Amino acid sequence: MKRALITGVTGQDGSYLSEFLIKKGYKVFALRRRTSTPIYVNVESFKDQLNWIDGDLTDLSSLIRAVQISDPDEVYNLAAQSFVGTSWGQPLATGEITGIGVANMLEAVRLMKPDARFYQASTSEMFGKVAEIPQRETTPFYPRSPYSAAKLYGHWMTVNYRESFSMFACSGILFNHESPRRGLEFVTRKITNTVARIKLGLSDELRLGNLDSKRDWGFAGDYVKAMWLMLQQEKPDDYVISTGETHTVREFVEIAFSYVGLNWKKYVVQDERFMRPAEVDLLLGDCSKAEKQLNWKKSVNFASLVHMMVDYDLDLYQSVVEERRMVL
Ligand code: NDP
Numbered sequence: 135m136k137r138a139l140i141t142g143v144t145g146q147d148g149s150y151l152s153e154f155l156i157k158k159g160y161k162v163f164a165l166r167r168r169t170s171t172p173i174y175v176n177v178e179s180f181k182d183q184l185n186w187i188d189g190d191l192t193d194l195s196s197l198i199r200a201v202q203i204s205d206p207d208e209v210y211n212l213a214a215q216s217f218v219g220t221s222w223g224q225p226l227a228t229g230e231i232t233g234i235g236v237a238n239m240l241e242a243v244r245l246m247k248p249d250a251r252f253y254q255a256s257t258s259e260m261f262g263k264v265a266e267i268p269q270r271e272t273t274p275f276y277p278r279s280p281y282s283a284a285k286l287y288g289h290w291m292t293v294n295y296r297e298s299f300s301m302f303a304c305s306g307i308l309f310n311h312e313s314p315r316r317g318l319e320f321v322t323r324k325i326t327n328t329v330a331r332i333k334l335g336l337s338d339e340l341r342l343g344n345l346d347s348k349r350d351w352g353f354a355g356d357y358v359k360a361m362w363l364m365l366q367q368e369k370p371d372d373y374v375i376s377t378g379e380t381h382t383v384r385e386f387v388e389i390a391f392s393y394v395g396l397n398w399k400k401y402v403v404q405d406e407r408f409m410r411p412a413e414v415d416l417l418l419g420d421c422s423k424a425e426k427q428l429n430w431k432k433s434v435n436f437a438s439l440v441h442m443m444v445d446y447d448l449d450l451y452q453s454v455v456e457e458r459r460m461v462l
């Protein structure tokens with residue numbers, strides 16, 4: 135039975151990846167940090183099949199312990215302060231978790247289980263102010279936020295540990311990927327969640343920032359498979375994972391509203407509070423290396439992704455509406 139240690143299991147990707155590995159017959163160890171309220175929304179249905187280990191990416195001793203306890207064949211470092219918007223307000227915490235946290239994980243693995251295979255969750259945000267379109271593994275980086283600057287450090291540390299210590303360390307440069315398990319502050323889920331509430335009469339407006347930015351949005355369930363595939367190769371390497379399509383935030387909004395039969399222009403309000411100090415205007419990935427070497431491909435297209443998320447949020451709030459009806 136293969137053993138995997140995953141950080142960030144309670145987040146979107148960690149939940150899909152742990153489910154995927156459990157189905158493959160892995161024994162999955164899940165790092166969780168201490169929280170004052172329960173955090174199991176994304177893993178509720180299978181949380182008892184996970185072997186939980188308490189720890190924090192900023193605490194090297196807890197990571198050493200986690201690697202010791204789990205004795206992993208594969209380590210997936212998905213934990214991060216992952217919200218770009220928050221990274222300007224909390225640049226140092228973001229640096230500690232999203233940047234130095236990677237060094238901590240690499241050190242824990244190097245010290246305790248150097249032959250374990252290591253995956254680092256890198257990001258298309260590292261391309262930032264893009265030097266070429268589409269972006270591929272060889273495109274120069276130009277981070278535009280404290281988040282992406284921290285991620286860039288984590289990326290290069292992963293490459294460096296591979297080159298310095300011959301560790302099997304891979305960096306997955308993943309473009310945006312979404313799902314019904316996406317956190318509510320990210321623009322896709324914010325949109326689908328609010329569209330569902332507007333449709334059911336629970337809200338009457340959607341406040342957004344920049345509608346013109348373009349993202350290459352895929353489905354998270356497809357992307358976690360790519361992480362696993364990277365660690366099954368003969369040699370460690372870095373790969374771009376993307377859909378090869380880009381859409382504006384406005385297009386996402388239009389599709390989500392029209393799916394429930396509403397005109398978005400009646401409900402969307404542009405709000406300065408959601409504009410960023412520096413923006414990443416356009417992301418579009420070229421994942422031909424992954425398609426060729428990993429034999430990876432996406433299974434969900436853009437419109438289906440939006441519909442999947444709206445459907446989920448409609449179901450979520452339907453019960454609230456029904457409960458209200460029973461009370462009245
Ligand atoms: P989420 O924000 O949904 O999940 C982040 C996870 O990290 C949560 O489980 C969170 O735990 C955990 N975490 C945060 N801080 C710490 C800490 N100090 N110690 C231990 N755990 C911590 O992110 P996603 O699932 O969307 O993304 C997974 C990874 O992939 C992240 O590193 C992200 O930056 C990166 N990425 C994501 C992309 C995307 O489009 N989703 C694209 C490219 C890269 P808790 O529940 O306690 O908050």
Ligand code: GDR
Pocket residue numbers: 216217218219256257258259308309310311319320321322324341342343344345347348349383408409410413414
């Ligand atoms: P991003 O995702 O910054 O690409 O990072 P996010 O969904 O937060 O923003 C996407 C784009 O939408 C614009 N936008 C808004 N964003 C939010 N959150 N809220 C709004 O109201 C809003 N209005 C417009 C943003 O300005 C931006 O252009 C995600 C995260 O998962 C990172 O961890 C990951 O590395 C990258 O994707 C790839």
